[in-house]
Amino acid sequence: MNRQAISRRVAALALIGGTSVVLTDVALAADSGEKLEEIMVIGSRRTTSATETVAPVDLITGEDFKRLGTPEMDNMLRSLVPSYNVSQQPINDESSLIRPANLRGLPPDNTLILVNGKRRHRGGVINFLGDGISDGAQGVDVGPIPSIALKQVQVLRDGAAAQYGSDAIAGVINFELKDASDGAAFETRYGEFYEGDGGTMLAAANVGLPLGASGFANFSLEYSEGDATSRSAQRADAQALIDAGNTAVAVPAMVWGQPEITESIKFFANTGFDIGESAKAYAFGNYGKREIDGGFFYRNPNTRGAVFSNDGGATLLVGDANPDNAITCPTIAITNNVPNAAALAQISSGGALDAECFAFNEWFPGGFTPRFGGEIVDTSLVAGVKGELGGGLRYDFSAGYGSSDVQYLIYNTVNASLGPDSPTRFNPGVNHETDTSVNADFSYPVEISAFASPLNIAFGAEWREEEFEIEKGQLESYEIGPYAEQGFSSGSNGFSGFGPQSEGTFSRQSMGVYIDLEADITEKLILGAAARWEDFDDFGTTTNGKLSARYELTDSWALRATVSTGFRAPTPGQANIVRTITQMVNGELNETGVLPPTNPIAIELAEVASDGAFSAVPLEPEESVNWTIGTTFNAGPIDITIDYFTIDLKDRIALSSLIAIDRTDPEQAEILDRLNEAGVPGATTLTAFQFFTNDFETTTQGIDFVASTAFAMGGGDSTVTLAVNWTKTELEEITALADQTRKIQLEDQLPEYRAVLTGTHAIGPWRFLARASYYDSFISALEIGADASGTFDGEYGAKVLFDVEAAYTIADRYTISIGAQDAFDTYPDKFPNPEINSGAIYPGISPYGFNGGFWYARLNVDF
Known part of the structure; x- marks a missing residue:
């Protein structure tokens, strides 16, 4: 096979930009007369090349990641894979810490993530606010x-x-680590947005060392920091305060932008060595840590309920430090956004009633905006041994452990019920996700005279345990303080801490077995079949299958198709999470939150309190039917692949609507009294709840379409x-859960079309890259009609973003690069009236962000 033919075959399976590096490796092997190295790719359990897979597989090389200015893996994948979408997630609670990403329009936990072919553990965040598409999802953190x-x-x-088990509905992404036993590389880069903010610094190194006579130890370390950005206008209510003479209001009072990321450390080790003539031991793992600091919504000093006022801003909320004495705290009226100065002076420092009365305007005369973030610590270790026994039986025994710990932090806020004794910085609690797995995989080729290749029989078993733990926060973050009876809210305002009712450890074990068959039936026809059975200790068993085929009509034209069933098991976090928020509003203690569907309150009250709209039953797995049909062919020097897919997904897991509890209803009151007598936590105070449920279906x-050429x-x-x-x-049907808003979020929030056109050119020491990315229009369901006239339809127009880079290599070792992402500073359409939309100028769900152009410079050194 000549170099041009090799280039065409490999390019047909490569996606965006990575073609040149893959082609170079293959071509060099061909030119040197060496045997071409077979490439192990996902989707097949036999040793095969990427061009012969029966399902579409995109290959992205390490060189492609070099050519991007951002250090965040989610943003890199978004730039390289058109069906991968991730938004900035500003002011979105947990989702701003581990952003939910969507492959082929489905939630993040519908995509299986592997590292070196082994399942990676989940992140410790459940995305309660996931822009509708990802609400309640708990995916893997690729950060x-x-x-x-x-x-x-x-x-x-x-x-x-x-083939791989739970989660692999939308697809599978496998991160293959470097395994070189020599050489080293160093990289440093700096960049910032054209606006002058969001400065990002990164330094990274990789080194390969020999391990024994034939082994390797490959280490990678990255350190980065990223400043926050702001694309914000002043809120209308904040501007009104400034116009009334309040000089303590921040400008802007509330920030829409990316959070600050500090001390982001990423370390990976990949090792392997021979332990005999036909066996190899291996181990790989990681340690990662990053701190994230973002913003929340502004608390108006005149109107914020249960902190500054309880009557909509007519008067200030004043706390009485000694309610049993005869002194009465003054009523402080608010007129034209200004509290009565004389009355406020009485309770302020030095005032006559300073020791008796208290209002939070003394602390925050301009209001306050909580800062929310946390520290994420991620660790993993996988070890195993693989080899080949007599007769060609291959084996791979492995065990893996991974954890994601999320320590939440909120500051510049208060637990109002503690009054003047409240701290302003809180640790609301910790989420711990821990996954453990043990695998035994085998592969055996059986010669069948009628087949063009041996029948590859792969089989194996897997045991997994997933554990989700909620650790209680500091007392002040959830405490109901003495001022609660006077109408002040309890818990850290903005993100209440996890109290005794929330803490707990929840785990699930599962056992699965599979068989996977594949063979070249003829020189032109490949057939495959797979089946998997899994047993989960909380909801039972599930069985799934897959059939696949690839047929070469000519040497340059092939057809391929697959059909399969799939599933996604609900996570222990989704099945057991308890989140409560305690509020005191107008003198009444209100407690709402998320309850497990197996909680007695949820089971007994769901149908009664929702008038039959909801029934709280234990979660079942999501189930899917997937099929694809496609073709690969050459149109002269151009290689083309086209694949059509459809995914029917039923019993999708999501959060129910908030269900109010009416304690005046005799039936509901009787249930609550009975549950209270039985000692069920929350039965006496809960006023509204929601829970995870299997409720709707989507198609x-x-x-x-991929077209590639090299010339x-x-x-x-x-x-x-x-x-x-x-x-x-x-969305197949509008339901009580999947309402019209959810329908728009599922159907129209992501761009329907995406396209990426990438060109590279290398001449001598110079290398150039240009990339154009097209994003179709999208709709923000929550912003429909949210302008002053109430006529905005929430639609944002299509855009094209351009990336460019130029690089120069000195002495075959030092490469200096300069480039720009979104080189022409393209933003999404503006919101019609930012001041009435909490100061948001651009839609937070924009699939390409809203920070504008980003320039960067990079130095790479290869040893």
């Missing part, structure tokens, strides 16, 4: 993976639960790749 550690990334755009379909031009080598994705989700 701790440093790009310098990656040899390549393989993206399987096909359902694969029958997602789409087309992936000589101007004395150098060039590549051009066009990748287009169309994805459309439809």
